[in-house]
Amino acid sequence: MGVPDNTSVEQFPYCDGGMNGSMLRTNEYLFDMRYFWYNYYMMQPDNSQARTAELVEGGSWFNYFQKKSNPFWDRMMYTARMKRFASYYDGFHERYLRPDDGPLIELGVGFGATAIPLIDRGFSVIGIDNEPRFFPFCVHNSQFSEHPERLTLVLKDLYDPNWHRDFLKRSIQAVVSYGVLEHFERNHLINTLIPQQFAIAKTIIAMIPVLTENTLQTFKATSCPENNVDENGIYRNFWTTGFWRETIFKGHEILGELDVKGSGGSKGGPWDMTIFTVQ
Numbered sequence: 267m268g269v270p271d272n273t274s275v276e277q278f279p280y281c282d283g284g285m286n287g288s289m290l291r292t293n294e295y296l297f298d299m300r301y302f303w304y305n306y307y308m309m310q311p312d313n314s315q316a317r318t319a320e321l322v323e324g325g326s327w328f329n330y331f332q333k334k335s336n337p338f339w340d341r342m343m344y345t346a347r348m349k350r351f352a353s354y355y356d357g358f359h360e361r362y363l364r365p366d367d368g369p370l371i372e373l374g375v376g377f378g379a380t381a382i383p384l385i386d387r388g389f390s391v392i393g394i395d396n397e398p399r400f401f402p403f404c405v406h407n408s409q410f411s412e413h414p415e416r417l418t419l420v421l422k423d424l425y426d427p428n429w430h431r432d433f434l435k436r437s438i439q440a441v442v443s444y445g446v447l448e449h450f451e452r453n454h455l456i457n458t459l460i461p462q463q464f465a466i467a468k469t470i471i472a473m474i475p476v477l478t479e480n481t482l483q484t485f486k487a488t489s490c491p492e493n494n495v496d497e498n499g500i501y502r503n504f505w506t507t508g509f510w511r512e513t514i515f516k517g518h519e520i521l522g523e524l525d526v527k528g529s530g531g532s533k534g535g536p537w538d539m540t541i542f543t544v545q
């Protein structure tokens with residue numbers, strides 16, 4: 267699959283660096299090193315520096331998504347994606363957020379599967395990711411929306427201790443994430459990634475697969491729900507909705523929780539998720 271022809275570098279300035287061969291070679295090299303560092307940090311008493319969110323077969327989420335699904339949409343795929351979003355979350359965001367109250371930041375925007383339904387609902391979204399090869403796809407996919415100009419893409423590494431600084435005092439309404447937080451290990455979430463989000467905005471909305479029998483069976487994680495690494499090399503934590511509420515988001519108010527049971531298909535079976543609104 268090639269890069270979409272109709273995406274220019276001007277549309278998104280960061281895509282250039284990600285396309286050249288040296289970046290790809292660097293990623294392959296990092297792939298091996300990631301496993302090394304993962305094992306190294308997991309053995310340490312304080313493993314808060316482990317780059318667990320980047321553990322994935324092939325060394326990159328971009329390669330993984332290209333293999334698992336088609337990240338380059340046509341109109342039918344766009345329509346199917348919008349329907350899927352609506353079936354899970356319709357009305358949920360509007361209960362807490364208003365399009366006129368400032369932009370949203372989406373952590374780990376990927377190819378736009380959740381940013382694009384949000385721009386369709388009137389929100390402005392700043393999608394951040396550390397994988398620049400997603401961005402031309404994201405720009406292409408957003409062209410099916412009537413308001414592609416509401417999506418901005420920014421290259422940021424969530425392990426950079428200062429990634430959030432550019433967004434301070436920018437009237438960001440909320441930081442949203444979908445299938446991202448569970449890839450970070452516990453100490454990093456509690457001590458770093460959640461405080462960084464609250465430094466930017468007063469509200470977090472996060473969709474997370476949660477520990478239930480369905481989820482553990484589908485992800486084959488029964489014997490190791492925390493610090494799980496699946497057959498694709500992906501690191502995830504499976505915690506109950508209560509654990510997220512009481513331990514990970516401790517000290518914050520949970521404004522809303524929506525449990526979505528038996529979603530999936532792409533994982534080969536049902537799994538359960540919770541979407542939290544936290545302040």
Ligand SMILES: C[S@@+](CC[C@H](N)C(=O)[O-])C[C@H]1O[C@@H](n2cnc3c(N)ncnc32)[C@H](O)[C@@H]1O
Binds near residue numbers: 328374395445
């Ligand atoms: C499971 S995917 C979720 C994609 C998207 N939210 C969706 O709903 O389709 C995780 C995303 O987080 C991004 N990511 C992983 N590590 C990151 C990091 N250190 N900084 C920024 N983004 C990261 C990946 O590139 C990928 O796009």
